[in-house]
Amino acid sequence: xxxxxxxxxxxxxxxxxxxxxxxxxxxxxxxxxxxxxxxxxxxxxxxxxxxxxxxxxxxxxxxxxxxxxxxxxxxxxxxxxxxxxxxxxxxxxxxxxxxxxxxxxxxxxxxxxxxxxxxxxxxxxxxxxxxxxxxxxxxxxxxxxxxxxxxxxxxxxxxxxxxxxxxxxxxxxxxxxxxxxxxxxxxxxxxxxxxxxxxxxxxxxxxxxxxxxxxxxxxxxx
Ligand code: CA
Numbered sequence: 001x002x003x004x005x006x007x008x009x010x011x012x013x014x015x016x017x018x019x020x021x022x023x024x025x026x027x028x029x030x031x032x033x034x035x036x037x038x039x040x041x042x043x044x045x046x047x048x049x050x051x052x053x054x055x056x057x058x059x060x061x062x063x064x065x066x067x068x069x070x071x072x073x074x075x076x077x078x079x080x081x082x083x084x085x086x087x088x089x090x091x092x093x094x095x096x097x098x099x100x101x102x103x104x105x106x107x108x109x110x111x112x113x114x115x116x117x118x119x120x121x122x123x124x125x126x127x128x129x130x131x132x133x134x135x136x137x138x139x140x141x142x143x144x145x146x147x148x149x150x151x152x153x154x155x156x157x158x159x160x161x162x163x164x165x166x167x168x169x170x171x172x173x174x175x176x177x178x179x180x181x182x183x184x185x186x187x188x189x190x191x192x193x194x195x196x197x198x199x200x201x202x203x204x205x206x207x208x209x210x211x212x213x214x215x216x217x218x219x220x221x222x
Contacts, residue, residue, distance in 0.1 A: 001046040001116055001159065002026040002177050006036040006062065007078070008054050016049070019105055020112075024139055024152050026180040033057025040066050044176050045073050047116055049108075052079040052090070060093060067094035074115040078103065113137060127162045130205025130221030134162055148200055153178060157193045158201075161208065161218045170215035 003020060007013040008031045020027045028043075030036050033054040040048070040062070048066075052059035063075060074096045079086070082100040090098050096115050099108060113136065117125065127134040133142040139155055141148050150158065160169070160177045171190045179185040194216065198208060207219040 001156065002028070002044075002180065003112070004036065004039060004043075004045045004048045005029045006031075006033070006048065006054065006059065007051045008032060009051070016105075016108075019109065023109060023112075024156060025112075026156070026178055026183065028180045028182075031055070033059060033062045036062045037065055040071065040073075041069065044173070046119065046177060047112060048073055048075045049112070050075055050077050050095070052077060052081050052086070060089065063090070063093045063095060072119075074119040076108075076111055076115055078108070127159075129162055129165070131202055132162075132205045132221075134159060143202055143205070150197075150200065153189075154193050154196055157190070158197055161197075161216070165218050165220055168211050168215050168217045173215065 003025050005013060005016055005020070005027055007016065007029065010031070013029050013031065017027055017029050028039065030039060034056040036050070036054070037057055050059050050063060054062070059077065059079065063077075066073070066075070075094065076097040076099060077090045077095045078099050078101065080101045087098050096118065097111050099111065113125065117136070125135065125137045127136060131144050133145075135141070136159060141150060141155065141158060156178050157174060160174060171187045174190050175185045175187075194208065197206065205221045207222070209217045209219060211217050
């Protein structure tokens with residue numbers, strides 16, 4: 001899952017980046033509203049954490065433009081503006097959640113997970129798919145209750161696929177969900193992860209079709 005953090009307070013941004021990378025998210029960080037607006041128009045994210053008091057373009061305007069483009073990506077506002085008016089405005093502009101600073105990191109991480117689930121109409125933290133069970137909080141995968149040991153990116157790829165059952169995803173889209181700008185990625189790497197997942201997961205529950213020239217489609221379990 002790939003997140004965008006928009007935060008101009010550098011020590012806070014780097015602490016948050018570290019915490020989110022520790023949770024196995026790919027994360028891009030920008031420090032002003034114009035850069036956020038540009039990225040959100042050109043990249044696809046699974047969730048956005050948005051400060052409001054930002055240089056160049058205010059967070060409220062970033063959010064307004066995002067929703068005007070019809071983008072439904074979950075947005076958590078994280079701001080020092082604690083007044084009721086600000087909260088109401090933020091939520092009315094289309095934010096999914098609103099947290100005020102100072103905040104507890106564990107609460108922010110829980111809200112990130114909750115909003116990611118809501119973003120795909122999945123309210124349960126555990127995704128069941130045939131004999132496969134994926135625990136999105138602990139980032140662990142089980143087949144018939146036996147844990148599989150997968151690498152971080154393989155787990156990330158599996159989560160993206162499980163959240164997109166029945167939809168074709170191109171390699172580029174898969175990479176966008178898995179990598180931040182800081183990380184090197186190649187089509188080849190995605191193919192290797194796909195190969196490993198196919199080898200390790202049971203075929204009756206993990207039917208991943210290659211759609212020639214387009215991408216991959218995880219079919220509903222038998
Ligand atoms: Ca700020």
